[in-house]
Amino acid sequence: MKQSLLLSVENLVVKRGKVTVLNVNELKVFPGRTLALIGPNGAGKSTLLLTLAGLLPIESGRLYFQSRLMNTSSALAMLRRNIAVVFQEPLLLNMTVEKNVAVGLKFRNLSRAEIKESVDKALAYFGIEHLAKRAAKTLSGGESKRVSLARAFAIKPKVILLDEAFNSLDPPTREAIIDDLQNILQKTKITAVLALHDREETLRLAQDVVVMSEGKIIQQGATAQVFHQPVNEYIANFVGTEVILEGVVKKSQAGLMDVAVNGNIIEAAGEFKTGQKVCCCLRPENITVSKTMPGKISARNVFKGKVIKVLRQAYFYKLTLDCGFILSAYITMPSFDEMNIREGSTLAVSFKATAVHVIKR
Amino acid sequence: MELILQGIIKAFHLLISFDPEVMSITWLSLKISGTATFISLFIGVSIGVAVALNDFFGKRLVISIINTGMGLPPVVVGLFVTIMIWRSGPFGFLEILYTPHAMIIAQAIIATPIVMGISLAAIQNLPPNLRLQILSLGASRLQMVWVLVKESRLPLLAAVMAGFGGVISEIGASIMVGGNIKGYSRVLTTATVMETGKGNFDLAIALGIILLLLAFTINFMLTQIQQRQ
The missing domain is CATH 3.40.50.300 (P-loop containing nucleotide triphosphate hydrolases)
Incomplete structure (x- = not known):
């Protein structure tokens, strides 16, 4: 043994x-x-x-x-x-x-x-x-x-x-x-x-x-x-509180990288070489959710995600979302009520390339 | 004033002309104190390092005793050694009273605690993890001790200086166990005392200057080594 x-x-x-x-x-x-x-x-x-x-x-x-x-x-x-x-x-x-x-x-x-x-x-x-x-x-x-x-x-x-x-x-x-x-x-x-x-x-x-x-x-x-x-x-x-996603750099050009995470591509700011193994860190406060897919938007990353868990915290909710990879998002109580979010709801999830903190693995 | 001036002039004459008596006294002083310091270095460093590196019951008491020993009054050492080697004493059979050997023993007893105390402090002053660092690089215990001793070489040189300086200028023990016998056990300090008593200030001053020069030269050489690092 x-x-x-x-x-x-x-x-x-x-x-x-x-x-x-x-x-x-x-x-x-x-x-x-x-x-x-x-x-x-x-x-x-x-x-x-x-x-x-x-x-x-x-x-x-x-x-x-x-x-x-x-x-x-x-x-x-x-x-x-x-x-x-x-x-x-x-x-x-x-x-x-x-x-x-x-x-x-x-x-x-x-x-x-x-x-x-x-x-x-x-x-x-x-x-x-x-x-x-x-x-x-x-x-x-x-x-x-x-x-x-x-x-x-x-x-x-x-x-x-x-x-x-x-x-x-x-x-x-x-x-x-x-x-x-x-x-x-x-x-x-x-x-x-x-x-x-x-x-x-x-x-x-x-x-x-x-x-x-x-x-x-x-x-x-x-x-x-x-x-x-x-x-x-x-x-x-x-x-x-960050979500950490393991991935591999697929493309790297002009300060922007495509990182493959669990079959999805996340765009992230940074300059690591192609093929480099990395961790993408995402803070829940940097994730935006919306009922419908947004139109023209500056955020480089838009995914469809299913709410798998809703956790009520002091002044906001913490959503756990499955977008092919797991993400967490904070949303305020009024937004939560207005959007009528439930476990099982499908939402559009977006975040900016600059919100992704990439660490070399 | 006349007296002092004349004394100094004559003293320089004795020095420059390499007066045989002055030279033999100087040489004997160097031999005795050098040998005593050498012996004290062996005993002092090994026991000092051993005490520093091991934890045992009563360690603080032992360290206090060593530190007290650093200020051991030479006359007390002289008295003790004299009793030990007195004809009817426990080591009387050695018949070494009033010999240079007795002086070496007495001076070594004076210098050893000085060297021991300084090397103990030197090893204790090394960073606590250094021992573990050296062991973790694969050193045997002996190799570890050797590296530590080399690391504290500067304070150890200071220990040599302090030990040698202490015994070459010491008089109490030397006169008691050596007896200040002309051409045999007469050293710089005992001779200076005697010549001063007799009123031979020129000779006494010459001997005094040599003693100072000697102490200075040795310390200067050791300081050179120390500061080279």
């Missing part, structure tokens, strides 16, 4: 002093996939990462790596040789960038040529070849982050564990680093577990999501599934 799993835990309890900080019944990490741990501060994400890395003592329960029970210090040492952890802070050593990236390889007593080859490759992955000879402590925050990522990838780990690695970076730097990381994870197929704080990062990087709260796992599953059915308010807020 554990054959296909890379890492897993059962009935895991970790204590700090006398306080239980982690209590996880089951967690599975599948090879070649990226798993995001999300949850509020203090939910135990970092503790879980460190435990998976074999760096924290386990009070009770079992940790498996490649279906072997990690219960002896030699097993844990073996585990640590197969993983790499990237911490929140870069934790670079007081030496050159090159030597920092080489440090994990030196621990493995590899030959000079092997070390050089792996270091050069890792530096190239993160576009920091030009920094090789620089002293690590003279680097900027973004550069340091890249070096610490390169250092982790240089040892070719079976699993890479990242602890909120993008905090404290300015948005453009963050964006660029996530881009690189996404490409590298896709290219190398290295299994990754990431503690994340941001919805978009999670959507871009992770195929699976684990939601944590107070040291426990309260929801886990495929990213889209977890995002569609948030289990509590924190996750609902984290996910936002």
Whole structure:
């Protein structure tokens, strides 16, 4: 059963002093996939990462790596040789960038040529070849982050564990680093577990999501599934009220894309390449519904949709509509009454191309 | 004023002419204090690092004791070592009282807590996750410790300076266990005290200048290394 799993835990309890900080019944990490741990501060994400890395003592329960029970210090040492952890802070050593990236390889007593080859490759992955000879402590925050990522990838780990690695970076730097990381994870197929704080990062990087709260796992599953059915308010807020539709760019021209979603074409503003897998995010307040199909209208997207659910909220209704894909729309109470909407009604649904927020998958 | 001026002039004469007695005293001082610092470096760094990296019952007490030891009065150390190696004492059979060996032991006892305290603080000052980061890159425990020691090389150099500076200028213990025997256990500090007592200010000043120069040179070299980074 554990054959296909890379890492897993059962009935895991970790204590700090006398306080239980982690209590996880089951967690599975599948090879070649990226798993995001999300949850509020203090939910135990970092503790879980460190435990998976074999760096924290386990009070009770079992940790498996490649279906072997990690219960002896030699097993844990073996585990640590197969993983790499990237911490929140870069934790670079007081030496050159090159030597920092080489440090994990030196621990493995590899030959000079092997070390050089792996270091050069890792530096190239993160576009920091030009920094090789620089002293690590003279680097900027973004550069340091890249070096610490390169250092982790240089040892070719079976699993890479990242602890909120993008905090404290300015948005453009963050964006660029996530881009690189996404490409590298896709290219190398290295299994990754990431503690994340941001919805978009999670959507871009992770195929699976684990939601944590107070040291426990309260929801886990495929990213889209977890995002569609948030289990509590924190996750609902984290996910936002947006509808997320997975699709593929079919055409991209002059800032306008055709995105195929479940057999339908949604027009969206943006410039991703044709063939790019994306998520289209739509806010319910940006959706307009009408009784009849509108005539000439500036909205690029008009669909016929069937009301499958009506939910009364404080000052408006939330409609769930099936247009070949599922959408949500908010409408005010007077509009709702005037249009005489019922579950089962068929409506015209329209939204602008600029209302579609497209995220690279 | 005349006295001081004459003293300084004669002192420089002694220095420039490489007076054999002055040179041998200087050389012995360097040998004894250098060896003592070297020994204290081994013991101090290893115990300091071990205490910093392990959690155990009574750790705070141990750290307090080490920190107190950083200000150990040399005369107390001298007294203690003298009793230990006194003819009828527990280590009397070694017959090392009034020898340079006894001085090395006493000076090492003075320097060790200084080195230990500074290396302990240096390791504790490293980012808490650094240990885990190094282990997670596949380091063995020994490799991890080595990386941490290398990471704190700057404060460790400061520890060497402080330890060496402490023992080369120390007099209480040296005179008690060494006995200030001419040509055998006479070092810069003990000689300075004696020559001052005898009224030989020129020699005393010369010895004082050498002591200062020595301390300055060693610290200058170590600072060069430290600041190069």
